[in-house]
Amino acid sequence: MLRKALAAGATLIVLAGVGLWVTQPRAVEPARYADLTPDATAGEAVFTAAGCASCHHAPKAEGADKLVLAGGQSFETEFGTFRAPNISPHPEAGIGAWTLEDFAGAVTRGTTPGGSHYYPAFPYAAYARMAPQDVADLWAYMQELPESAETSAPHDLGFPFSIRASLGGWKMLYLSDDWVVTDLAEGAETRGRYLVEALAHCGECHTPRNALGGLDLSAWLTGAPNPSGEGRIPGITPGTLDWSATDIAYYLETGFTPDYDSAGGHMVAVIENFAKLPASDREAVAAYLKALPDGS
Structure with a gap:
């Protein structure tokens, strides 16, 4: 029994060591x-x-x-x-x-x-x-x-x-550097995908998370509970946001919705940033969002 217990303990130590090595923090490749x-x-x-x-x-x-x-x-x-x-x-x-x-x-x-x-x-x-x-x-x-x-x-x-x-x-x-959406409709802006999925990290707020805090990519940009516990962050896919591309671009510049409402919460800062970018960037985001699957 003692031998079996020692063997089991040794196995656990080895597995723990392997696990720590596999999951250790990774640096970037200097050559990049x-x-x-x-x-x-x-x-x-x-x-x-x-x-x-x-x-x-x-x-x-x-x-x-x-x-x-x-x-x-x-x-x-x-x-x-x-x-x-x-x-x-x-x-x-x-x-x-x-x-x-x-x-x-x-x-x-x-x-x-x-x-x-x-x-x-x-x-x-x-x-x-x-x-x-x-x-x-x-x-x-x-x-x-x-x-x-x-x-x-x-x-x-x-x-x-x-x-x-x-x-x-x-x-x-x-953690992956793969694109979330790989089958954009022909003509959709790749710049828009870069802004939404990478730089502006829109999915971090507009996509629901699982119990471990990972994004549920099957519900990409369909809306999510507010992390603070107050209300819900809306979806921005075609099936969850009935806005035209022009409406989206205008909102990103001014903060005003087609219903004459205005942005609130953390979105105020997002609008402040997007308003400083070229109009082509706001239009690219709108093109990307309109090219997404329904997602409702």
Whole structure:
């Protein structure tokens, strides 16, 4: 009996070790970024489309202060409360000491420079689809923003969600750089898919999640419960949103619906960002959404 117990214990230890190795945080391939020339000017548009400031500016920041990415905003979910960290170029409190590879690993793989997992409240599952040049340009632009010495506040998560190592298993299930929609109708904008599925990470709010917090891609963009527990985020597929492409593009520019209502909640920040992008980008998003399956 003792021999069997020891053998079983040894087997469990080996399996645990294999599991930890398989699910360990992954860095990016340096070769993907080695020959790129980061362009800070181009990075400003990426920064705007990705909504970086919307989450990472200090609570109640206004105007130019929104470019001080001191962090501190809280986001309540069923898993606990997440708090956005300082991602200003401050060398100690922020990400100023990071390399481009560090930044790319964080943004597209959810891996810290120290080799830990980030929680997917940071939408790296969408950013995983970003083009390497856009990642490099974004990094260059963010290096030019104001520094903040504000200390990042910790998350408030209960067991077992407080165990970061478990996120390796989550990533195996839900982290992919594949496109969600691969059979767009002929003529649909690939730029729109890039904005919706990657940069603007629309699915993070408009798609329901399963018990593990992974997106239910079979119900892509059909609407979801609000993570804060208040109300529901609407669907934006043709079967759940009866708007024309012109209506969608206009809403993304102004925040006004065809029924003369206006955007509220976190969508206000999304509109603020999209209004700064070229009209062609808003039109591309509208074309992508109108080309989706019914999804009702």
